[in-house]
Amino acid sequence: MTTVAPGPLVAPDVAITAPALSDGLDTPCAVVDLDRLERNIARMQASADRSGVSLRPHAKTHKSVKVAELQLAAGAHGLTVGTLGEAEVFADKGVADLFLAYPIWASDAKARRIRELHERVALRVAVDSVEGAEALGRAAAGSTRPLEVLVELDCGGHRTGARLDEAVAIARAADRAGLRTIGVMTYGGHAYAGREAIVPAGADEVKVVSRAADLLRAAGFEIAVLSVGSTPTASLPVPAPVTEVRPGTYVYHDRGQVWLGSCEPDDIAFWIATTITSVAVPGQAIVDAGAKAFARDTLRAAPGLGLGLLPTLPGVLREVNDYHGYVEPRGPTRGRPGEVLPLAPNHVCPVVDHYAETVMVRAGRVVDVWAVDARGRSR
Ligand SMILES: Cc1ncc(COP(=O)(O)O)c(C=O)c1O
Structure with a gap:
């Protein structure tokens, strides 16, 4: 099991803010804050426009036709893809x-x-x-x-x-x-x-x-x-x-991008909503986001900081088994069973591939559910 360096979270993590999650989410589930998503798309498009270059976003991050449509409507010229399967999905939908x-x-x-x-x-x-x-x-x-x-x-x-x-x-x-x-x-x-x-x-x-x-x-x-x-x-x-x-990653951003300074701490648009299922073992909380719902990516620039961040607890996802995520609290509480927490991935792209859909929220209210159309199209 990975050991996480004990001690307080360091500066960029302290500042990471989660969007409000709506009540009643069936966890673990992928939640996308639409305001943040739109802001990220607009900002990268403006940056490409200022440089006078075409933006061809890598669709591996979102794998979603609706997100691609937002990028193209904002001014992107085509998409980048990683596999023929991804290309086929977007071609079928008119890209x-x-x-x-x-x-x-x-x-x-x-x-x-x-x-x-x-x-x-x-x-x-x-x-x-x-x-x-x-x-x-x-x-x-x-x-x-x-x-x-x-x-x-x-x-x-x-x-x-x-x-x-x-x-x-x-x-x-x-x-x-x-x-x-x-x-x-x-x-x-x-x-x-x-x-x-x-x-x-x-x-x-x-x-x-x-x-x-x-x-x-x-x-x-x-x-x-x-x-x-x-x-x-x-x-x-x-x-x-x-x-x-x-x-590609800019569309959702993640803890790694905050760490690198490529975005602000309140730019992360993609979160996993996860429920505390057990605090029976002292010193930790268990959440329902395990290896089948999350990725094992460590932060390349800061490998001691676990697999993801739960800023509202606060806590760090230290390790995952198939169905269990081990949370190491970084404050006075480890939460209570039934509590639903937002979890920020270190690297969002492989996490997205675990989900068939994303729950779209604005100001904490569910406004839609979007398909992750090219999920699993890895060849
Ligand atoms: C060839 C290629 N282009 C573009 C990207 C997008 O980069 P990023 O994930 O940093 O947004 C990647 C990411 O893996 C890539 O491999």
Whole structure:
């Protein structure tokens, strides 16, 4: 079991405020505060507009058609997705401009699905290898128009992405395979190492896509899209020649983003409502948000602070078993059985995937229930 450093909560956690929960919630359930959601969408759109770049939000955070509609209505240009399954869900609901921002191995069933999707929406796919480009080319062979690709570069996150000196070879392979290279992309995941890492990671993103675009243009490719961005890096001004940012988490925010300083403590829009089910064992409270209702993400920048925060108790979610969450109180009380508490995820994206729907609240009143349409579409 994870041990949580004892002692008081430190500054950013103390200030995290939960929206009012309505009475009678059937817990554990996902609650979204609409005022906060709308504010987060408007703020990121304004930030992209100020920088003069397109906003293509990553839909992995919300997986919801209704939330995507709010983002698109606010000015977003298309969506970013992580899987073909997510892309299919949004395409079925009329989102016609989708970027699959990961290198995909396009064989068998996936090849068929790519071709089918490509025929009905504007689909772009990331590639970071010659072999990947060739497989994607085979998948899209026979299509009525070339499939568009962006060459992915590693800018320091060391997850996916080619080296700069490989970019031209990958674009040439894509060309030979019948694909059209329209841009370059990168993801500065190393921004999540801590507050002080955000500005350098953002600079790494800009540097890598600028250089890659120069190299590809010198080799004769028409590069129109330079795509970067996480929530921390896209929350800051993004300079030219970047043309597009792809933040996702900003739509709901979470404890990790508060920790990083990417949002204010009262910006978290997505909460789990959870009920205390037992205080029988001294020193702790048990809530009904266990591993089947929550995620095990620790804060990368502050791993001693458990899995989530219950600011109204106050307490920290220390560990989860299948159906039980262990709450370590951080004040004089551990609550009473039956008490319903708001629980903030450290990292909201994997938590969302546990829920088929989100209860939408405004000023503590339930106003609607929205589907998490692409829940579970992990391939
Ligand atoms: C390729 C890519 N683009 C964009 C994002 C969105 O970043 P964030 O979760 O920081 O908003 C992610 C997140 O994992 C990503 O992997």
